[in-house]
Amino acid sequence: MAGAAEFVEADNAIMAEIETKSQKIESLLKHYKHIEALKTALEGSPLKTNDERCKSANWTVVHRVIMTIKDIDGMLNALDAEYYDTLMKYLYKGLSTGDEPTCEQCLEIHEKLTERAGLGCILRCLTDTTNTV
Amino acid sequence: MAVVDVHRFAESITCHAWSPDYSMVALCPNNNEVHIYKSSQDQWERLHVLQKHDQIVSGIDWSSKSNKIVTVSHDRNSYVWSLEGGEWVPTLVILRLNRAALCVQWGPKENKFAVGSGAKTVCICYYEQENNWWVSKLIRKRHESSVTSVAWHPNNILLATTSTDGKCRVFSTFIKGVDTKDSKAGSPVETKFGEQIIQLDLSYSWAFGVKWSPSGNTLAYVGHSSMIYFVDDVGPSPLAQSVAFRDLPLRDVLFISEKMVIGVGYDSNPMVFAADDTGIWSFVRYIGEKKAASSGSSYSSQFSEAFGKFYGSQSKSATANDASESRGGVHDNCINSIVSLSKAGSPKVMRFSTSGLDGKIAIWDLENMQEELGHQF
Numbered sequence: 001m002a003g004a005a006e007f008v009e010a011d012n013a014i015m016a017e018i019e020t021k022s023q024k025i026e027s028l029l030k031h032y033k034h035i036e037a038l039k040t041a042l043e044g045s046p047l048k049t050n051d052e053r054c055k056s057a058n059w060t061v062v063h064r065v066i067m068t069i070k071d072i073d074g075m076l077n078a079l080d081a082e083y084y085d086t087l088m089k090y091l092y093k094g095l096s097t098g099d100e101p102t103c104e105q106c107l108e109i110h111e112k113l114t115e116r117a118g119l120g121c122i123l124r125c126l127t128d129t130t131n132t133v
Numbered sequence: 134m135a136v137v138d139v140h141r142f143a144e145s146i147t148c149h150a151w152s153p154d155y156s157m158v159a160l161c162p163n164n165n166e167v168h169i170y171k172s173s174q175d176q177w178e179r180l181h182v183l184q185k186h187d188q189i190v191s192g193i194d195w196s197s198k199s200n201k202i203v204t205v206s207h208d209r210n211s212y213v214w215s216l217e218g219g220e221w222v223p224t225l226v227i228l229r230l231n232r233a234a235l236c237v238q239w240g241p242k243e244n245k246f247a248v249g250s251g252a253k254t255v256c257i258c259y260y261e262q263e264n265n266w267w268v269s270k271l272i273r274k275r276h277e278s279s280v281t282s283v284a285w286h287p288n289n290i291l292l293a294t295t296s297t298d299g300k301c302r303v304f305s306t307f308i309k310g311v312d313t314k315d316s317k318a319g320s321p322v323e324t325k326f327g328e329q330i331i332q333l334d335l336s337y338s339w340a341f342g343v344k345w346s347p348s349g350n351t352l353a354y355v356g357h358s359s360m361i362y363f364v365d366d367v368g369p370s371p372l373a374q375s376v377a378f379r380d381l382p383l384r385d386v387l388f389i390s391e392k393m394v395i396g397v398g399y400d401s402n403p404m405v406f407a408a409d410d411t412g413i414w415s416f417v418r419y420i421g422e423k424k425a426a427s428s429g430s431s432y433s434s435q436f437s438e439a440f441g442k443f444y445g446s447q448s449k450s451a452t453a454n455d456a457s458e459s460r461g462g463v464h465d466n467c468i469n470s471i472v473s474l475s476k477a478g479s480p481k482v483m484r485f486s487t488s489g490l491d492g493k494i495a496i497w498d499l500e501n502m503q504e505e506l507g508h509q510f
Contacts (some may be wrong), residue, residue: 055146085377116377120359127358 011051018043018057019092025061029068035078042083042090048130055133062090067105071113084117088125089133135420136463136482138179138496140197142170148470150195150202151337154341155474158494159183161190167204168223169221185212185223192237197477199223199243205234211248213267226267228256235415236282241477242289244311249280249324255294256464257306257326272304272327281341287349287478291330295340301333301354335362335375342385342396347480353394353406355383361396361406363414376406378416387471389482389499390510397468397487403497407507417507419499421462464490481510 020038028037041062046054069075072103079087094106114122143162150159157171157180165339167183174494186206195202202214202221209230212223232251239246253276256269278298285292286303290312293303305328306312308338336356339429352364359382364374378381383398392408403420467490474484474496488494503510 075392119381120377120379123357123359124377127356130337 005110011049011054012048014051014054015057018046018054018061022057022064025065029065034065034071036048036068038062038069038075038087039079040116041065042079042086043061044088044104045090045133047086059093059133060091063094063102066090066094066109067102069105069109072109076112076116081117084113084121085128086133088113088117088121089128092125093133117133134218135497135499135502136495137498139463139493141491141493142168142177143492145466145490146357146470146494147189147418148189148193149472149486149488149494150193151472151474151486152172152195153197153200159193159195160488160494161193161204162492163189165206165208166187167193167202171443181221183212183214183221183223186210188233191233191235194237194239194246196239196243201239201243203239203246205237205248207233209233209250209460211237211256224267226258226269228258228269229271230254230256232279238283238285240285240289240306241287245306245308247283247285247292247306249283249294251279253278253280253296255280255283255292255395256303257308259308259311270326272306272309274327275302275304275329275332281339282343282354284343284345284352286345287347290474291349293343293352293354295343295354297339299334299336299338299340299356300407301335301340301343301352301362301364303330303352304328305330312403331367331371333362333364333371335364335373336360342383344386344388344394346388346391347478348391351388351391353386353388356384356394357382359383361386361394361414363394363406365412372412374414376414376416378404380404384467384469385471387473387482387485387487390480393506393510395471395485397471397489399467401464401466401468401489401491402462403468403471403487405506407510420502463487463495464491465495 023036025040045058091106091110096101145163147161147163157169157409159167159169161167165188168179169181170177171180184209188207190206192205192206205211206256211226212229214221214223230250230252234248234250236249245257245259254331255272258267258269260294261268273284276296278296280294282295290307292306295301307324307326338357340354340356352367355361361373361376381399383396386396388394394406396404405417406414406422407417408414468487470488473482474486475482484498486494486496
């Protein structure tokens with residue numbers, strides 16, 4: 001089916017993008033540019049596709065950055081409001097892993113993000129079943 | 134504050150509607166009855182109890198010119214009540230539904246009313262003079278799930294619906310013999326009954342509370358994901374905007390002017406949205422707050438307890454309680470209905486009422502708030 005082939009192509013393109021992104025992020029992290037790294041990681045998140053590989057690849061990248069963040073307030077200050085919803089979705093993904101250090105970090109960021117973005121942000125994560133991370 | 138009257142009528146109110154002179158209110162106290170109260174000198178007196186439905190009455194509307202009450206219920210029936218000799222007499226309307234009826238609204242000319250149902254259909258009912266009864270015509274196509282809310286365009290032909298499939302649709306309800314083709318109408322109106330004019334796919338979650346602006350140019354509806362959607366120039370090329378806001382989702386909206394909307398919902402406090410001069414809609418404020426209200430952690434006490442448990446040892450006293458002034462206010466529980474108290478068709482709504490799960494009806498007056506609300510009002 002031509003449609004399916006299109007999807008595979010698009011997914012491969014996304015995988016390639018994520019590869020380039022992760023390299024860029026590694027170098028940003030080396031230079032302690034955590035905020036830039038997070039922005040890069042969240043940009044272009046594969047929300048629309050159903051492909052598990054893309055999603056888990058992007059999650060690995062985002063996870064890497066989330067774990068390195070020490071100054072949460074500063075990070076949220078610098079992050080644009082349009083990424084709050086995406087970040088919240090990744091936080092819930094992190095909390096679902098059950099892995100202690102990940103959960104601790106995600107919980108801390110969750111508290112601050114909720115203060116900033118409000119309960120509406122959490123609602124949007126819960127009710128949005130089409131754009132998932 | 135803009136509240137002029139608050140009264141607790143029951144444990145919980147499902148829906149309410151006002152009489153033509155706004156002296157009486159018909160409400161459903163979350164059971165199968167409709168109670169009619171009259172206000173006299175600061176007291177509310179219960180005048181009538183309408184008992185015909187077998188299950189919860191999910192929608193009530195009171196027509197202002199013909200003084201008829203239409204009620205719909207989860208028992209799949211609808212009754213039109215007329216006042217005869219001081220008593221309300223019901224007339225059964227055969228809706229031909231096999232699921233609950235969820236909402237009802239009289240059309241602007243009051244010769245038709247629309248019922249949204251859990252059977253994924255909308256019933257348009259009109260009065261057939263020859264047989265002396267109300268006939269229902271169904272819009273069966275299109276909806277993929279329950280129809281939660283219906284709203285009539287001022288031209289009495291177009292009907293907007295929202296559904297739990299997340300979409301908002303506009304249909305034509307032209308009925309031969311009931312509606313007349315308006316030859317001087319600006320835009321050509323579809324004249325086939327049940328024809329879908331437009332479908333809006335803005336929401337990813339359940340949609341509720343659709344309303345038209347006074348001129349019929351703009352549509353507003355809410356989604357369960359704490360978003361409100363505005364659509365200007367409804368027609369072949371609409372301009373849609375999605376506004377995400379901080380707090381809990383809304384359940385119903387009301388246009389108080391062409392450029393201002395009040396939303397009510399789970400936050401128990403009405404929210405004001407306005408379009409600026411370029412046409413961009415955004416959240417302005419809560420209606421009960423002063424302009425300098427903090428947007429910080431003003432969660433009510435039940436949330437701070439929950440957050441305390443969630444964050445455990447990590448939380449400090451960050452979730453402070455300035456709840457009493459900013460959130461406390463009028464309603465204690467979800468507001469699920471907002472009804473205008475101004476004459477239908479007027480460009481500005483100065484008074485409106487809200488009812489909710491706390492069993493209270495609050496009447497709000499915007500007379501003194503003109504300055505605070507700004508020039509869009």
